[in-house]
Amino acid sequence: MVKGTTYENKNQVKKDKEGNEEELYGTILSENVIGVTHDHYVTFYLDLDVDGPENSFVKVNLKRQETKPGESPRKSYMKAVRNIAKTKKGGQIKLSLYDPSEFHVINSGKTTRVGNPTGYKIVPRATAASLLDHDDPPQMRGAFSNNQLWVTPYNKSEQWAGGLFTYQSHGDDTLAVWSER
DSSP states (O other): OEEEOSOSSGGGSOBOTTOOBOOOSEEEEETTEEEEOOOOOOOOOOOOOSSSSOOEEEEEEEEEEEOOTTTOSSSEEEEEEEEEOOSSGGGEEOOOTTSOEEEEEEEEEEEOTTSOEEEEEEOOOSOOOOOSOTTSHHHHHTGGGGSSEEOOOOOTTOOOTTOTTGGGOOSSSSHHHHTTO
């Protein structure tokens, strides 16, 4: 993604009284060409039917539990607090380093040989969040980047997180809109 500029070299960029350069919103790549600072988001659509269609999304919050004095030589331990999403809002996840969680899709009607519900663990990897204002037109079209994970009931017409043609969308046919229903 590039844009034109009158600058042919970085040493031509104007500076204010404090010596700060004019904001170019990118980097000079060649004479009269700026590579614009921008981002890319990749979405994955997963239709998980774990041993049938009766599935639930479980957010497992990992919490520190303090021990009582004299209870243990340890000061604390970790515990898992499981919360089954009851609404589409409950399936919207913003990842946080300081709020560690696990994410499971389970079928509580089916169990493994040791009695646990059958399911999958979703393991998100390196992710990013959009820095744009939610009312900025590109963000309205790409509102799926407001959260790193969205869990919704299956609906055949809701296949594309940013609408069928994201770049041409007005933001009215996106995952963020569907999740408000």
